[in-house]
Amino acid sequence: MLRPFDYYRPRTLSEAIKLLSETGAAALAGGTDLLVNIRSGKESPQVVVDLKDLPELHGIHLEGDKVWLGALTTMGEIVNAAAFRGPLGILSEAASVVGCCEIRRRATVGGNICNASPGADTAPALLALEAEAAIRGPGGARSMPLPAFYLGPGRTALGPGEILSGFFIPRPPEGSRGTYLRRTRVKGMDLAGIGLAALVIPGHGKRNHEVRLALGAVAPTPVRAREAEILLQDQVVDALSLTRAKEVLRRSISPRATSLRASPEYKREMAGVLLEMALSKLLGEEYAG
Ligand SMILES: Cc1cc2nc3c(=O)[nH]c(=O)nc-3n(C[C@H](O)[C@H](O)[C@H](O)COP(=O)(O)OP(=O)(O)OC[C@H]3O[C@@H](n4cnc5c(N)ncnc54)[C@H](O)[C@@H]3O)c2cc1C
The missing domain is CATH 3.30.43 (Uridine Diphospho-n-acetylenolpyruvylglucosamine Reductase; domain 2)
Incomplete structure (x- = not known):
């Protein structure tokens, strides 16, 4: 009741x-x-x-070189939005796996982030896109990078009376490609046992790309995997660099990241598998792993 x-x-x-x-x-x-x-x-x-009647929390539009994404945008709206194809497609891929059709029609991206579950599916995508959280409250407006917004499981930087109004998302250059992959216990509706977002931003020539990686459900908050990123940055991704990046990624997973859905050992193993899958999908022929 x-x-x-x-x-x-x-x-x-x-x-x-x-x-x-x-x-x-x-x-x-x-x-x-x-x-x-x-x-x-x-x-x-x-x-x-x-919060549904607050106009400031709705909408998807360009503001300078950033995309504004209102906190009340539903997963379904993200999946269908033209703005979240191409370089920003990683977010619609993440939104598309949340729950089922009925849930995606109600569940908002702001709620997904404010609930502060370590395994929230849109969080790794927003981290890889370097989204900024926009906040309105008794003290006016403020914003912060998403990592600073997360304080722990179920805890955010929102103070008394504050509302997450949305996100400013810098548009990655044309040609950037991302993917979000996750593992669940069951094929139907389930939360992620581990999720990985990967974004490749091309540079000039084969070696000058930037790789951004973020993981969900491996630590008290969703996290960027910066050490592994550095190993892949500006490199032809071959068997050696991939093995090193996988090792670093595995080590970044908290030994206490156990959950109903997966043990830390499973998460460590799957982090490497998801990384390999993501890079092979995003780098195609350039990938020599
Ligand atoms: C059957 C089912 C399946 C699910 N599957 C998935 C899944 O696969 N992946 C996944 O990530 N999640 C899943 N979820 C969880 C849930 O759908 C998401 O976390 C959803 O995005 C939450 O958004 P909401 O709009 O419903 O938030 P609400 O339930 O309305 O709010 C969630 C929390 O955030 C706070 N809040 C919401 N919006 C704001 C705001 N703008 N400012 C300040 N505080 C705010 C609320 O006070 C509350 O504490 C599932 C849930 C169900 C019931």
């Missing part, structure tokens, strides 16, 4: 911030995490503030 709570659906950002600050309410986006938690008794807010 759903515990009773007071429900507000403000029409303005200032009203929402006031309600959140004064009542310590829970913010509601799609509700696919929050309502499940309320139903199970994991959370029991007295007040819930629905």
Whole structure:
């Protein structure tokens, strides 16, 4: 049974911030995490503030050389958005594996990040894209790189009364390609036991590419794998560089990253497998692994 709570659906950002600050309410986006938690008794807010009518939290558009992605954008909208094809396609690939069709119609990207699950599927893609989190609150507007937004499992940098309004995503150069791969326990609906996002940004010639890697469900928060990135940067990816990068990637996985879905040993093994799959997909002929 759903515990009773007071429900507000403000029409303005200032009203929402006031309600959140004064009542310590829970913010509601799609509700696919929050309502499940309320139903199970994991959370029991007295007040819930629905964010859906706040125009500042919607939309996908270009702002200079960055794409603005409103926090309330659903997974389904990301999958269908022209902006998230090509260089930014990595995010729609990640959004496309979340839950099922019904969940993707409700679940928002902002909720996925604010829920701060280490295995949230859009997080590695947003980390690889170097997205910035945009925040509105009693003190005005502020923004921060996504890694700073994550403080731990279920914990974010949002202060009292603050709302994640969206993300600024720098558009990688044309020709950049990314992929998001994950392993789940079952073929149907399941959360990631491990997820890996890889983005290759081409340079001039075979060696001048940048490789960005980010992992989900391997540490208390989703993480960039910078050490492994350095080993692949500006290199022809051959058997040797791949073996080194896999080793570094495996070592970056916390020995305490155990979950219902996968042991740390499994995650370490699969991190290497996913890296090899991703590079072979993204680098094609250049890949000599
Ligand atoms: C059946 C099922 C399958 C699922 N499968 C997957 C999956 O495969 N992969 C995956 O990653 N997740 C999965 N999920 C989890 C969930 O769907 C996602 O985390 C979803 O993106 C959460 O978004 P939401 O809009 O529903 O958030 P809500 O449930 O509304 O909110 C989640 C949390 O974020 C806070 N919040 C939301 N928006 C904001 C905001 N703008 N500012 C401040 N705080 C905010 C809320 O207060 C709450 O604490 C699944 C869930 C279900 C029920």
